[in-house]
Amino acid sequence: MSSSQSVRAEFTEPLNRVLAWMLSCRNAEGAIICPYHRIEHTGKSAGALLLACALARHDPRADFDFLLGVAREQARRLVGRLEREGDSTCFTFRPGRHDPYNCSNSVIDASACSDALVECVQIFGEHLEDHEVETFTHAAVLCAQTYLRYCIVDKGIPAQKAWAMTGAAQAFRLSKHQVLELSVREGARILAEVQRSDGSYPYHPLESGAGHPGAGDASSYYQSRVTAFLAFALERAGHDPGASPWAEDLQRGIDFLLGLMGPDGIKAGLVEAKPWYHGANYEVASHPFDLYALGVGLVHLKDARCASAMLASFSSWSRHLLPSGQPQSHLPGPDRSSSYQCPMFWAAHASWVARALPMLEEAANAPSSKAEVPSTRLFRDTGLVRLESATLSAWVRGPRPAGNLHHGSLLGAGLIRVVDMAGQELLTRNPRAASQEGEWHGRSGLPRWPAAWGANRAELRFSLWLARNALRGRELSRAMGIPWGVFCAGILGYGSPVVSSSSDRQATLELLPEGVRVRGVLAHMDGSRIPGADFERSFTLQDGGLLVRETCAWGVKARQTVPKHATHVSQQEGALSYLLASAQNGLRT
Structure with a gap:
């Protein structure tokens, strides 16, 4: 196993609970079946594999053999879902975009799976059979070479572009295929052009194919993903994120992230290009990526502000876990509803908390740093x-x-x-x-309903899919109410004289x-x-x-x-x- 650093129990215990909840959803074949969507989210099963890798590496109290068994089981399942995309030369991990109830796309799933398979080989390699190492490596590199390296250049959404970089960078670690390292550097260059001078990233720039100007707004939910994935990919591709020319871009991204965060670790959630995704004005589902990005700021950029921000972010994230380990994006309350993503997604995202464990330990040991106020x-x-x-x-x-x-x-x-x-x-x-x-x-x-219809008729049509998704999750009353709610807010409300x-x-x-x-x-x-x-x-x-x-x-x-x-x-x-x-x-x- 690769070198490890022990981390205190207060950081690893919530992650062990999250992994236990994910594993409690397995069927007889070892597939982790989402209780809400009733399918195997393969890209999220990759998160369980990553959790097992990180806990085996950093939790001295963990049962290593058990975690090895989990990693082997889930890695085999990932490899079993690698398929060629029709008659193209691309290989991706299913279901990706092919099952609407997967609520994801191929680049996200492919990146997560390639990343997790490489991590499994890196952490557990000496305990795996030779044919397992070969099979896991082949699947990760094949996907990266035939698909992910093109997504880095072609994807219009910065967070998806950066996620593709993580899988490609991990594959480079094992294959040393220079084209993958070059793809990561090219992705970093493109992201630097997309990033705004205040450190923010548009969720989906209009010039990259966004269907609505509002999609180009900043996103408190997606901001840290780009910074975290960029730093991770650079490091895994053999570069120092704290060195030029990347340090300045990362620092700007972290400055904006810190600007969004409150003293409780929760961000200003109403700065959001994609408000339909969330059932409340705030969420903690993105905190795992916040933690990794802030860890980069603390360790690579020597930004002392990040230590207290990390601890606050972790505290608020862990407080939202149910006793079973099932994550919540927000607490229930007035005018709140379910978010679009399901708890299985948020559980998989916890793997980025696990990756930040050594940096969390450093944050806990850092001297206190108070902000200059006012x-x-x-x-x-x-x-x-x-x-x-x-x-x-x-x-x-x-x-x-x-x-x-x-x-x-x-x-x-x-x-x-x-x-x-x-x-x-x-x-x-x-x-x-x-x-x-x-x-x-x-x-x-007077009422402006024709203008409201023009602005939101597509959202009314989309509400039928949202209702279908809620029905899949057995939320019958909510499913019935979604189209009516969108009609009231998007047509009647949007077009009212108010x-x-x-x-x-x-x-x-x-x-x-x-x-x-x-x-x-x-x-x-x-x-x-x-x-x-x-x-x-x-x-x-x-x-x-x-x-x-x-x-x-x-x-x-x-x-x-x-x-x-x-x-x-x-x-x-x-x-x-x-x-x-x-x-x-x-x-x-």
Whole structure:
């Protein structure tokens, strides 16, 4: 077995539970059958294999022989799913895109499987039969050579491009085929061109084939994948991620990731190009990739901020595990529903927590590092400002791309999250509600249903697939409600006369000393502005809280819903001020 580093039980115990839950879903043939979709997600079974590899390497309390057996069993199953794509020269791991209930695609599954097979050979090679080493190696390299190296260049979604790089880089470790290493370097070059100057990545750039401008928005869910996969692939291809020319790109990506993260480790989830994916305003399903990316920042880039962020991210992720080890993307609550992906996906993603174990151990041993506060950080390309004091963090979104019900961030032109240091949310956000806390709202004109139909008719059609998927998961009542919910939100709601400050997509930002000023215009949900309905709002860190001052030129036609956590409220026609503060600092009454 390759060299190992022991890691404390508080980090390995949750991962052992996740693996145990995955294995509890095996059938008599050893296939891990998703309880929700009732199929074998082969690319996620690769995650179980990776978990077994990492725990065998880093958990001194683990049963090595048991983990070897798991790895051998799952590796054999992966190899059994390698198939040629029709009459092409490509070999991929099924089901990939061939089964709609796999809810994945071929590049993601192929990358995960090639990666896991190489890891199995690297970790358990001396305990495997010679024919097993040969078979596992052949499958991984064949897929990388005939398929993954082309995906690195051709895929339009940065996260998928970067995922293909991981499988190709791993295959290079065993084959030393130079074309795979060259493919990884070419992928890194392309990703550097895609990355924005503020460190963010568009989920799917328009110039790369996105079907909607909103898909080009930043994504709190996908941001860390690109950084994590890029760093991993470079290292496995024999390069130092902390060296030029890659270190600067990785650092920018990590800066943006840190900018999204709250003191509780949870990101500002309303910065999201793909909001239909999630059943809440936040999720922890992406935390495994956050952890690996932050580990790269700590170990390779020597960024001390990453240590505390890693520990907070791990804590929030592990708290969302059920006692059985089944992961949750978010906790249940009002206005929340199931997310699109299933727990088997999130369990497989835990393999990236496992890969980060040595870096987590380093984070736990690192000296404490406190952020300099108060601070104001602008991420210009995303139109995002993060405000931070000793007692709270707040995020203000200004302009954002054109969007609809399923594409692009749903709220802007103001606050999207305020949280205190204990993780208490100080502002309620419900993107589909007619009125929001802390937002101006009113009504203008007649219903705009033809425009809403034009914007969201494709989403209504897509809702039939979402309903089918929910029905597959035996969620009958939810399946029946999905198309109606999309119709109500996407047609009736989107086309209603309701206007709001949060619907403006062209708001401007002006940095202030320890704050930011937003100027915008009340708008319909599609971003159409109302003449004469200008508003101005400032958010300033002071008095141990966040001071909000607002004016709206629409007079009595505009109403404001004062946040329930607001104190020191002063309100008159067209003007409002209040303070958002943690109860712990004694300013809330």
